[in-house]
Amino acid sequence: MARKWRVAIVGAGIGAEHVAGFQANPDAFEIALICDANLERAQALAAKAGIKETHGAFDDALLARKDIDVIDVCLPPFMHEAAIERALKAGKHVVCEKPLVGSLAATDRLAALAKAQGVVLMPIFQYRSGNGLRKARHLVATGAAGKPYVASIEAHWCRDMTYYQNTWRGRRDKELGGVFLSHVIHHHDMLTHLMGEVRSVSALTAIRVNAVETEDCAGAVLALGDGAVAVTSVTLGAAGNESRLRFCFENVTMTSCALPYAPGRDPWTFEPKAPKDAAWLAAALAGAPSGLEGFAGQFADFRLALDGAAAPPVTAADARRSLELVTAIYHAVRTGMRVDLPLAPDHPAYQGWL
Ligand SMILES: NC(=O)c1ccc[n+]([C@@H]2O[C@H](COP(=O)([O-])OP(=O)(O)OC[C@H]3O[C@@H](n4cnc5c(N)ncnc54)[C@H](O)[C@@H]3O)[C@@H](O)[C@H]2O)c1
Structure with missing residues (x-):
C-alpha cells in the first residue's frame, strides 16, 4: 500500500x-x-x-x-x-x-x-477541479471545439465591510491587490486553461462599493494566443453572488454553471454549432474525464x-502565468496603456505590481 x-x-x-x-x-x-x-x-x-x-x-x-x-x-x-x-x-x-x-x-x-x-x-x-471544466477542456484538447473565438467572464459578488473586518483584506500592502488578484484570478486561470496564453491586456479598476484601498469593480479586455478575445467584468457590489464563464468556439459554445466559488463544476451547457449536432456533441464528450471536485x-x-x-x-509555472497576467493588468491600469505579454525580467513591474 x-x-x-x-x-x-x-x-x-x-x-x-x-x-x-x-x-x-x-x-x-x-x-x-x-x-x-x-x-x-x-x-x-x-x-x-x-x-x-x-x-x-x-x-x-x-x-x-x-x-x-x-x-x-x-x-x-x-x-x-x-x-x-x-x-x-x-x-x-x-x-x-x-x-x-x-x-x-x-x-x-x-x-x-x-x-x-x-x-x-x-x-x-x-476551481480547475470541476467536472464541467474537465469536459470543456476535453473538447478543446481533442480538437473537437475548434478555433476559439471569444470568452466572457462575469464574477459578480456581494461583499460589505464585514468582509474586510480582519487584519489584511482591503489593504494594499497585505492583500496585495483587489478583485483582479483575489477574486477573478481563478476565472482567469480557467480562461487560460481553455484558451491559452494571454498576449495583451487593457484594464480599468475602481473602488466604488466599500471604503477600502483595493479595487472592488474592474473590467479587462484580453487578447489570447491565436487572436481570440476575452472580456472580464468583476464586482463585489452585485445583488448576489454569481460567477459565469462563456466560451464561444468554432464548433461549440460552452457556458459554466453559476456557482460563485465553483464555476468549474457541473452542470455546464454545451451547445453545438450547426452543422454540428447533438450526436456529434455526445460523441465528442465521450471519454471526458471526471473525478473529485474542488480542493478534494x-x-x-x-x-x-x-x-x-x-x-x-x-504547477509553479501555472501560478507564474496567472501572476504575469496580474502584473500586466495592474501595469495597464497604472499606465492607461495596453500591455503586451510576456513580461521580461527587466519589466518595471517584474519585482512587484505594487
Ligand atoms: N482558493 C480560494 O478560493 C480562497 C478562498 C478564500 C481565501 N483564499 C486565500 O487563502 C488565504 C487565507 O485567506 P483566509 O480567508 O483563510 O484568511 P483568514 O484571515 O481567515 O485566515 C488566515 C489565518 O492565518 C492566521 N495567521 C496569521 N499569521 C499567522 C502565523 N504567523 N502563524 C500561523 N497562523 C497565522 C490567522 O490567525 C488566521 O486565522 C489568502 O491568501 C486568501 O487569498 C483562497
Missing part, C-alpha cells in the same frame, strides 16, 4: 476547506495538525475535523518536525512568500493558497528553490505528484 503523506495546515480560515479536501482522500493524506497564531481558531477547527494536534504561530519548531511532509500555507497573501521559502528550505513539499506571492521575481526565485530542493510546490487553483480533486491529483507518478495538477 502506498504511504500516506502527513500535512500541516497553516492558517485555519480557508484552511478549514483544505482540511475537508485532504480528508476526502483518506488513503493519501493524514492531517498531522492545524497551525494558527490564533490558537483558539486552530483548536476549534481541529475539534470539528477530528484532528488531535494544534500548533500556535508558524515557526521553526514546526518546520523541524520529521513527521510532517507537506506544509499547506493558508496564511494572508503578504505572508506567503516568506512562509513558502522557509518550508522549502526545511525540505517540505508546499501547497500554497492564491495568490502564490506578490511578484514574478518571487515566483521565479521560489520555483527555482523548490526544484533545487527536489520538492513539489503546488499553488492552489481548485486538486489534492487527489497532488498525491500523484508526491508519489512521483505525475506532474502536479497546478
